[in-house]
Amino acid sequence: MIIPLFILILGLLIGSFLNVCIHRIPLNQTVVTEPSHCPVCGRRIKWYDLIPVVSYILLQGKCRFCKNKISIRYPLVELLNAAAYLLIYNTYGLSVQLLGMAFLVSALIVISFIDFAHSIIPDRIIVVLLIAGIIYSFFNNSITILEAVIGFFAASVPLLIIAVLSGGNMGGGDIKLMAVSGLFLGWKLILLSLILGSCIGSVIGIILIVLKKIKLKQRIPYGPFLSAGIFISIIYGQDFLRWYLNFYK
Numbered sequence: 210m211i212i213p214l215f216i217l218i219l220g221l222l223i224g225s226f227l228n229v230c231i232h233r234i235p236l237n238q239t240v241v242t243e244p245s246h247c248p249v250c251g252r253r254i255k256w257y258d259l260i261p262v263v264s265y266i267l268l269q270g271k272c273r274f275c276k277n278k279i280s281i282r283y284p285l286v287e288l289l290n291a292a293a294y295l296l297i298y299n300t301y302g303l304s305v306q307l308l309g310m311a312f313l314v315s316a317l318i319v320i321s322f323i324d325f326a327h328s329i330i331p332d333r334i335i336v337v338l339l340i341a342g343i344i345y346s347f348f349n350n351s352i353t354i355l356e357a358v359i360g361f362f363a364a365s366v367p368l369l370i371i372a373v374l375s376g377g378n379m380g381g382g383d384i385k386l387m388a389v390s391g392l393f394l395g396w397k398l399i400l401l402s403l404i405l406g407s408c409i410g411s412v413i414g415i416i417l418i419v420l421k422k423i424k425l426k427q428r429i430p431y432g433p434f435l436s437a438g439i440f441i442s443i444i445y446g447q448d449f450l451r452w453y454l455n456f457y458k
């Protein structure tokens with residue numbers, strides 16, 4: 210009981226840091242040295258108002274000083290990150306994979322929210338994932354380094370070909386995202402992620418077109434869908450691959 214509780218609290222605290230990243234990275238601001246300020250009145254936020262989720266509820270979603278609304282995104286990201294950590298722990302237990310996958314998923318949360326709002330996947334996050342992915346591939350005992358290297362290309366190269374053929378309708382950020390994520394997942398799970406992400410994206414895209422929320426040719430940010438595909442692969446991918454192999458035996 211103590212370990213899941215610790216992971217929950219850690220997930221909330223790191224989720225709080227992810228909010229800082231989501232807010233500051235698109236503005237090209239530093240994410241580590243500057244203390245938190247209210248984006249509306251600029252007043253420095255006290256430590257007791259920075260407790261994940263709890264502070265949001267106690268402040269009833271308003272800044273202590275200027276009473277302007279605090280985005281629901283803040284508690285949402287904290288809860289999302291904590292829930293993701295618990296699911297990863299449930300799948301991988303206390304392991305190197307828990308560390309690697311939690312790191313990747315936190316980055317995916319930041320990428321998804323930034324891509325959704327600004328239609329970009331910042332290179333800063335890609336570089337961090339590239340370095341972390343290379344280091345992780347040496348410690349990851351669930352796949353070989355070769356499988357990780359193939360994973361780097363397995364989903365990114367098909368996307369690159371689609372991008373070239375379609376004349377740039379697929380964003381470069383999506384290609385880089387699938388490349389670095391492949392280092393963490395290996396080629397089997399990253400291919401599964403690509404299939405799942407494309408299916409989720411297509412279904413939601415069609416729903417939005419039918420509901421006339423978007424036009425047929427309009428570009429929708431694909432980062433959140435690819436991220437969802439990667440996350441489902443992380444949690445259920447191993448089970449799926451086992452079932453799939455048994456099915457063909």
Ligand SMILES: [Zn+2]
Pocket residue numbers: 247248249250251252272273274275276277
């Ligand atoms: Zn304020």
